[in-house]
Amino acid sequence: GAVTSNPAGIVCGIDCSQAFTSGTTVTLTATTGGNSVFTGWSGACTGIGVCTVVITSNNTLTAMFEQTAASTTGGTISTTTWRRTDSPILITSNTLVPADVTLTIEPGVEVRFSSNTLLQINGKLIARGTATDPILLTSAQIPRAAGQWGYVLFTDTSVDATYDTNGNYVSGSILEYVTIEYAGGDIAGSNYAVRLADAAPLINRTTVRNNRGTGISILLNEFRRSFPRITNSEITGNGAGVDARFPSDTAQSVRSTVVMDSNTISNNTGIGVSLSSYPGGVATMTGNVIANNGGDGLSGSLSYGTLTVTRNTVRGNRTGISINEGDLTITENLIQNNLVGGGMRLTGGYATFRVTRNLVVGNTKTSAVDNGQGAGLYISNGGPNTVTNNHVSSNTAATAAGGIYLNLYNYSGSLTHTLTNNLISGNVAPKYSGMDASLTSYTPYGTNTYNIVSNAVTQNRSTTNAAAMRILLSSSNYTFNQNNLFNNDAPYVLEYANANTSPALSAGNNWWGTTTDSAIQALIYDFSDDGSRGVVTYATALTGAVLAAPISPPAGLQVTAGTNSLTLNWTANPESDRAGYKVHYGTTASHPYTGTGAAQGASPIDVGNVTTYTLTGLTPGTYYVTVTAYDSGRDGTNDQTDGNESWYAIQESAIAGGGDGIDWSKGSSCGSGRTAGRGAIADGYGTAPGQLGSM
Secondary structure, eight states: OEEEEESSOOEETTBOOOOOOTTOEEEEEEEOOTTEEEEEEEESOOSSSOEEEEOSSOOOEEEEEEEOOSEEEEEEOOSEEEOGGGOSEEEEEEEEEOTTOEEEEOTTOEEEEOTTOOEEESSEEEEEOOSSSOEEEEESSSSOOTTSSOOEEEOTTSOOOEEOTTSOEEESOEEESEEEESOOOOBTTBOEEEEEESOOOEEESOEEESOSSEEEEEEOOTTSOOOOEEESOEEESSSEEEEEEOOOOTTSSSOOEEEEESOEEESOSSOSEEEEOSSOOEEEEESOEEESOSSOSEEEEOTTOEEEEESOEEESSSSSEEEESSEEEEESOEEEOOOSBOSEEEEETTOEEEEESOEEESOEEOTTSGGGBOSSEEEEESSOEEEESOEEESOEESSBOSSEEEEEOOSSSOOEEEEESOEEESOEESBOSSEEEEEEOOGGGOOOEEEEESOEEESOEESSSOEEEEEEEEOSEEEEESOEEEOOBSSEEEEEOSBTTSOOEEOOSOBOSOOOHHHHHHTEESTTTOTTBOOEEOTTOOSSOOTTSOOOOOEEEEEEEETTEEEEEEEOOSOTTEEEEEEEEESSSBSSOOOOOOTTOSSSEEEESOSEEEEOSOOSEEEEEEEEEEETTOOSSSHHHHTSBOOOOSOOOBOSSSTTOOEEOOOOOSSBSSSOOOBEEEOTTSOOOSSOOOO
């Protein structure tokens, strides 16, 4: 193609630049060649029409052309290969690959689909591009937009992928290094780009983007075992990411299984991943990034189904993980900065939840979901449940339970619910900022056992005259001891919600941050404060912090700015096995802190067992700093979820100036990515304007 101008001067591609007098109106016209089509402008103009620019400064524009189709196809095809020499290939009608037929698409091929056409695979599809020569399935229309063509459909007669004993692809249908875009046209009420209908191709290193409706739809039959895999792929900018419905006959020894591994599912308008299994299907999700979707990150209903969620990052969605029913194992995930429904929301009368070794941080629960309760972790179910070795920190709830909300009961016998070795810190809510727990037993079904042991509940902030945690208990089988309950910003640490006719709550063998009886009683809201409440007993209160509980974040962080420097001071941790601290710094108020430039090295810096430290050699600017503590059990592997390294100090620094020595001791929630400390300005000349930096 070519571009010409009026006034004359540009004839591109011979002369692609020209000087015009300021104020001149220049009209640019794109003209196609015999084998090309104009696809639009970028830069100072957009669209596909004539470009008009008034010259007031230098302007850069790009005219985009692409080759017209070199070949066409459609209808029912026989075994064939779509070759690069035939590309671009125009699909003029619905295209069917029958059973016993193989369609192979070579690397670098571009396939353009006419309006509302589709590709249906009843046989085998081998579409294997490369990293440098991917295959493109796109719209034939200009300009391109979501929903202009149909979809790629794998049916139940298509040839499933097979694998060797190490899980490596051997044969069968595969999409690899393929980009699928602008699909999802409404054909018979179906809106998706790829559908697996009782089919199990391998989808690997494939990009599914900018499609109307769902990017990938999986619909399996209850009585046909299928094992679809989606790996190393990017599903982005669609109406929704992945919708998987995978029932499986529970009588089968091997049930249908959906595997999603190392994918990025982001910036979809709706839900990132939606799962539905009734009855009995299995899904595993490992190492995925599910981020910035308009709906929930991972959502589903899994009656009699099994889901394992391991080492995923789920951030910036409406809710992080929201699952009803099922047998769930959720472990070693980062659940961060989800915006409306909190970090995890797990419900179901007959569900089993194992929530272990997760970082659930910086999430928000608004009143739009669950009346604003349970910003970090919300569990309402019959159990049994195991919640262990999690960091639930820096979450904010609109109403109650910034950290953890528990509504536990039983519909099927006497069950055991365990809450152990969790760090619940730095959460904010009007009331019960750390935890609100309703622990009941329906006696016709048996008596539940509740174990709340070796947790650290610290530095949570209740913004009204309410306790940091509340317990309502209707079971005689419980253990509530060996917890560290101290240093919360609330008038009380514990509120006992039972009526005065209830048995006393035995809260002995916990550490309250003090050994004075009157001081401990002042931290408890019970019968002595309200005659309608039950009594809390604590006669065997511990005299020091429980070392089996996770180490707590350092408190009392203060920062003073100097010439190209920041000096940090904090209060020594109460745990007797503390071994040292790490200083974290950076120019953004968010976990992880990845600052560089200090003479002492990049963040984080292991400063040893001290409570003051100075960073020097900093470039002038705003810095956010925090501190973590670690104990003698640290080994460099999973130290935070092992309980051997704390979450970040709740308080970020806030400094007005560089070398003026102004010291600010009040910051805000650390590491949440939502709120920032006011920052620290290190000035190269030792002075700075007297105003606060902000995020």
